[in-house]
Amino acid sequence: MGRTADAVAEGVAIATAAARLDVKNRILVGTIAQGGVFDAGRYLDDAREALLDMAAESEQAAAAATRLRKRARGRYSDPAGTHDYRDRDVRNLRRRARQSAGVAERLTAMAEDSEKLGALVEDAREAAWAEVRGNLDRRLVVEGMRPEQDPDYAVMREARMQALRLVDLQALSSQQRARRKLKGAS
Numbered sequence: 001m002g003r004t005a006d007a008v009a010e011g012v013a014i015a016t017a018a019a020r021l022d023v024k025n026r027i028l029v030g031t032i033a034q035g036g037v038f039d040a041g042r043y044l045d046d047a048r049e050a051l052l053d054m055a056a057e058s059e060q061a062a063a064a065a066t067r068l069r070k071r072a073r074g075r076y077s078d079p080a081g082t083h084d085y086r087d088r089d090v091r092n093l094r095r096r097a098r099q100s101a102g103v104a105e106r107l108t109a110m111a112e113d114s115e116k117l118g119a120l121v122e123d124a125r126e127a128a129w130a131e132v133r134g135n136l137d138r139r140l141v142v143e144g145m146r147p148e149q150d151p152d153y154a155v156m157r158e159a160r161m162q163a164l165r166l167v168d169l170q171a172l173s174s175q176q177r178a179r180r181k182l183k184g185a186s
Contacts, residue, residue, distance in 0.1 A: 004099055011058065011103035016110070016120065019050035023124035028131070040121050047120045048111045055107035062100035069093035 026046045030036045072085035072093060079086055085093060110116045150156075 007099040008102035015054035022050040024127040027128040043121045047117045051111040055104040058100045058104035062097045065097035
């Protein structure tokens with residue numbers, strides 16, 4: 001593989017990871033925050049949209065590199081700064097434009113491939129579950145501690161009971177009222 005192909009593959013990997021993160025967050029919001037049930041088909045459009053957003057970003061990067069390349073052609077003086085390109089940078093800017101265009105092309109192709117979209121949604125689902133599982137594990141270690149494991153158990157018990165009464169039970173009561181109100185409106 002050449003440098004351009006390697007750069008395109010790396011760009012696609014990075015963009016795919018960003019798209020997976022976006023879909024993972026949508027899955028978490030849709031299933032936990034909104035109380036939905038996971039349905040892979042529901043998130044295919046989200047995956048397509050995320051990939052196409054990344055492709056558009058790559059197309060913009062290609063266009064920007066092309067503009068910079070055209071401006072740099074024929075300029076031979078010393079640059080005034082890091083992004084003040086000169087004629088000697090034209091070749092590198094051309095390569096960057098090709099690489100960004102290649103990333104955009106591959107991401108667009110992925111967005112049109114139902115198998116790749118399904119795999120992206122499945123990867124996002126696994127990442128969402130790993131995050132939920134990790135959060136539960138951490139909370140169970142803290143909240144599931146037995147009295148004999150905590151030397152400050154007796155001292156902190158009253159504070160925990162007060163927090164339960166003032167915060168947790170109030171929140172639960174508020175949620176139940178909201179659910180009853182929502183059912184009554186239906």
